[in-house]
Every structure is written in C-alpha cells, then in structure tokens.
Amino acid sequence: MSGSDQGKGPDVLDAQDRARFEQLVLPHLDAAFNLARWILKSRAECEDVAQEAMLRAYRFFRGFHGGDARAWLLQIVRNTCYTWLEKNRPVELMTEFDEELHPQPSTSPEALAIAGDNRERLTRALETLPPRFREVLVLRELEGCSYKEIAAITAIPIGTVMSALARARQRLQSALTHSPQEASREL
Amino acid sequence: MSCDFTRTVLHGYLDGELDATGAAEFERHLESCRECTTALGAEESLRSSLQRSGLYEGAPVGLRKKIRAGLDAATAPPDAIRIPAWRWLAVAASILLVASVSWFAWLRPARDSAASAPFTAAEIIDAHVRSLQPGHLTDVASSDNQTVKPWFNGKLAFVPPVKDFADEGFSLVGGRLDVLGGQNVAALVYSRRKHFINVFVLPTREPDTPIHPPGLRQGYQWRHWRRQGMEYCAVSDVSDSDLYELAQLLYQ
Numbered sequence: 001m002s003g004s005d006q007g008k009g010p011d012v013l014d015a016q017d018r019a020r021f022e023q024l025v026l027p028h029l030d031a032a033f034n035l036a037r038w039i040l041k042s043r044a045e046c047e048d049v050a051q052e053a054m055l056r057a058y059r060f061f062r063g064f065h066g067g068d069a070r071a072w073l074l075q076i077v078r079n080t081c082y083t084w085l086e087k088n089r090p091v092e093l094m095t096e097f098d099e100e101l102h103p104q105p106s107t108s109p110e111a112l113a114i115a116g117d118n119r120e121r122l123t124r125a126l127e128t129l130p131p132r133f134r135e136v137l138v139l140r141e142l143e144g145c146s147y148k149e150i151a152a153i154t155a156i157p158i159g160t161v162m163s164a165l166a167r168a169r170q171r172l173q174s175a176l177t178h179s180p181q182e183a184s185r186e187l
Numbered sequence: 188m189s190c191d192f193t194r195t196v197l198h199g200y201l202d203g204e205l206d207a208t209g210a211a212e213f214e215r216h217l218e219s220c221r222e223c224t225t226a227l228g229a230e231e232s233l234r235s236s237l238q239r240s241g242l243y244e245g246a247p248v249g250l251r252k253k254i255r256a257g258l259d260a261a262t263a264p265p266d267a268i269r270i271p272a273w274r275w276l277a278v279a280a281s282i283l284l285v286a287s288v289s290w291f292a293w294l295r296p297a298r299d300s301a302a303s304a305p306f307t308a309a310e311i312i313d314a315h316v317r318s319l320q321p322g323h324l325t326d327v328a329s330s331d332n333q334t335v336k337p338w339f340n341g342k343l344a345f346v347p348p349v350k351d352f353a354d355e356g357f358s359l360v361g362g363r364l365d366v367l368g369g370q371n372v373a374a375l376v377y378s379r380r381k382h383f384i385n386v387f388v389l390p391t392r393e394p395d396t397p398i399h400p401p402g403l404r405q406g407y408q409w410r411h412w413r414r415q416g417m418e419y420c421a422v423s424d425v426s427d428s429d430l431y432e433l434a435q436l437l438y439q
C-alpha cells in the first residue's frame with residue numbers, strides 16, 4: 001500500500017506551511033483521533049499514534065495538493081495505526097478481510113434496537129470486530145464518509161466498499177445479539 | 188431467507204450511494220421482498236444506535252497543544268538575525284504583502300458563498316468545549332449588559348452588542364475574549380436550563396445574511412449569521428429550536 005504520504009523525502013517547512021496546515025489539516029484532529037481510537041481500541045495508545053500521524057502528515061504536507069484534506073489525513077492516520085498494530089499487536093491483523101461469512105437469519109429491528117441501545121454494549125461489540133471491519137463502520141457511521149472517501153482512506157477498491165460495509169454490519173449485528181459471555185470468551 | 192440484495196444493494200441504498208435508477212429499482216424490489224424490508228429496518232435501527240450513542244471520541248485539549256508544539260518544532264524559524272539592516276524595508280514590505288494576501292484569503296470564501304464563516308466548524312466547537320473547562324467560561328461574569336459590554340472596551344477593536352434575554356429564558360452569564368480562526372473575538376455566554384450557549388461575535392465587512400440553517404457535529408449545534416457589520420455564531424448542546432430562538436432574539 002503506497003499512500004500519497006510516502007515516496008519522497010520530508011521537506012523543511014516554513015511559517016507559511018505551518019499556517020496552511022493549521023487551517024486545512026488541524027481542524028480534522030478530532031476525526032484523526034476518533035479513527036485511531038477505534039482502530040487501536042485504546043485511548044491511551046491512540047493519543048500517541050494520533051500525534052505521530054499528525055506530525056507525519058505535517059512532514060509530508062507539501063505532497064498534499066489540495067482536495068479532501070480530511071481523507072488525506074485519515075489515510076495517514078490509518079497507515080500509522082496499522083504500522084503500530086503490526087509492531088505491537090500483530091495477532092489482530094490476522095483475520096482475513098474477505099473471509100466468507102455464513103448467511104445468518106436477519107435480526108429483528110426490535111431486538112437490535114434493544115441490544116444497540118447501550119453505549120457500553122455497542123462499544124464492546126465494535127471492539128470484538130477485526131480492525132478492518134471496524135474501521136469501515138467508523139468511517140461510514142461516525143465520520144460520515146462517502147464510499148469514495150472510504151476507498152481512498154482504506155485502500156479498498158471503490159467497487160468493494162459496499163460489500164465490505166455489508167459484511168461489517170453483519171458482524172456487528174451478530175456481535176450485538178450474542179450473549180455477553182460468549183462475546184467475551186471470543187476475546 | 189436468501190435474497191442476494193440483502194447483503195449488497197441494500198447497503199448502497201441505506202448509504203445513499205445508489206444512483207436514481209438503482210434506488211428506484213430497489214424500492215420496487217422492497218415492495219415484494221419481506222427479507223429486504225426486515226433487513227433494512229434492522230440496519231436503520233443499528234445505524235441510529237451507532238449515531239446516537241456518543242461513540243465519537245474527539246481529541247483531548249492537551250493533545251492539540253502537544254501537536255501544535257510539535258508542529259512549531261518542525262517549522263524552520265525565520266532567521267531574522269542574518270538579514271542585513273538595509274533589507275529590513277524589503278522584509279517589511281513583504282510582510283505587508285503577506286498580511287494583505289491573508290486578509291484577502293480570509294475574506295474570499297465569504298464572497299464565494301454567503302453561508303461560509305471565516306472560521307471552521309471544528310474551531311467553533313473547540314472554542315465552545317474549551318470554554319466549558321472549569322474556570323474558562325467567562326472573563327467577566329455578570330448578567331448585567333451594562334457591566335459586560337463596557338468590559339470589552341479597549342480589549343477588542345470593536346464593541347459587541349450585548350443584551351440579556353432572561354425574560355425569554357436565555358440569561359446572560361457573562362463574556363470573555365476568545366480566538367477563532369486566528370481572530371480575536373468576543374464571546375457572550377448565555378445559559379438555558381443549565382446548558383451554556385456561546386455566541387461568538389466579530390466584525391465583518393460582508394452584507395447581512397439571514398440566520399443560516401443549523402450545523403451539527405459531535406453533538407453540538409451552531410447557527411451563523413451576519414447582521415449590521417457583525418458576524419455571529421451561536422454554538423451549544425441545547426436543541427436547535429432553542430438555539431434558533433436565541434439567534435432570532437439577537438437578530439432583532
């Protein structure tokens with residue numbers, strides 16, 4: 001995966017870059033933090049990783065030629081998160097994204113409404129998903145990204161964003177309707 | 188129990204990513220497919236749970252500070268010492284040029300679209316959240332506009348209009364200086380049923396606008412408008428109807 005943040009060496013940045021970065025990129029710090037928090041599942045670590053990603057984005061800022069600054073930044077955040085996971089928690093990256101799931105009977109909206117109406121429970125269910133499922137859900141439902149933006153950030157081909165989301169939602173539904181004991185045993 | 192659409196097109200429909208033809212086709216399909224109808228209901232319920240449960244986690248204030256320090260450290264300092272005296276004039280001229288260019292850049296978006304404010308949503312919310320930290324809400328705490336208004340004298344290049352609307356359910360709590368988009372602004376604080384509303388005020392050269400439709404982000408709402416040479420932005424976690432009510436009172 002070669003993001004636009006890679007390739008050429010970092011530049012020496014001046015006050016003008018600093019002002020432009022402050023205006024274009026820094027406003028997306030909350031988005032960066034939220035994505036890192038959900039990929040890494042931990043506030044403590046995501047603070048360091050979000051900071052690292054932000055400084056990394058700054059070093060490569062001259063490679064940003066306008067356009068969607070949020071997607072540009074989130075792509076760097078995501079790459080920084082995965083580098084961190086590979087180094088510190090490689091096991092979490094071992095789930096194949098394309099693994100075939102058995103079709104399940106769909107859950108009734110009422111049952112889901114009850115299961116989903118609980119912040120703790122939703123958080124726990126989201127955290128049982130592999131990071132690649134979790135990130136598309138977070139980008140779509142919490143960050144409001146379009147399929148095009150999700151494709152740019154996660155390097156999934158745009159044609160498969162829809163099915164990636166479908167699988168992620170199915171996973172979340174079954175995590176939510178599992179009994180809590182079962183869910184924690186899987187961890 | 189095995190409609191293929193349940194795990195494909197249904198999601199594009201849910202996410203508003205189908206084109207008009209695709210969406211119309213799927214709606215026709217929904218009329219005759221119970222499985223998709225049930226699944227769509229479940230997905231909508233799941234979505235609303237995800238969005239209503241406060242799962243979004245914004246960056247802590249301390250992190251923003253640390254990052255700004257890191258950015259400054261990675262920025263080359265202007266090496267003024269090595270500039271010979273005779274070049275100061277040229278430097279001063281170029282600073283003036285930069286200043287006027289950024290002034291222009293600041294105004295530009297406002298000309299392109301009447302709805303745009305000279306600050307971003309993130310900055311407004313940041314400033315609002317910052318003000319809610321203990322001890323940060325007001326520099327002058329008073330419900331008396333005759334106390335709050337003169338307090339701004341000499342602290343800003345303009346004096347914001349200050350009114351109390353306690354009778355209408357919005358009590359003036361006080362005022363403070365704040366910074367939005369690099370500009371010094373006046374912040375007026377109102378309370379509404381124990382919730383605080385920040386109203387940021389700064390001068391503008393742009394013509395009046397109506398009160399723009401609400402913006403929403405991370406559980407905070409804001410309303411923005413321009414009136415008689417002043418730019419206003421009201422932000423809070425109160426409901427939009429409350430916020431709009433205050434905006435209308437201020438607009439009069």
Ligand SMILES: [Zn+2]
Nearest residue numbers: 190192220223
């Ligand atoms: Zn169907």
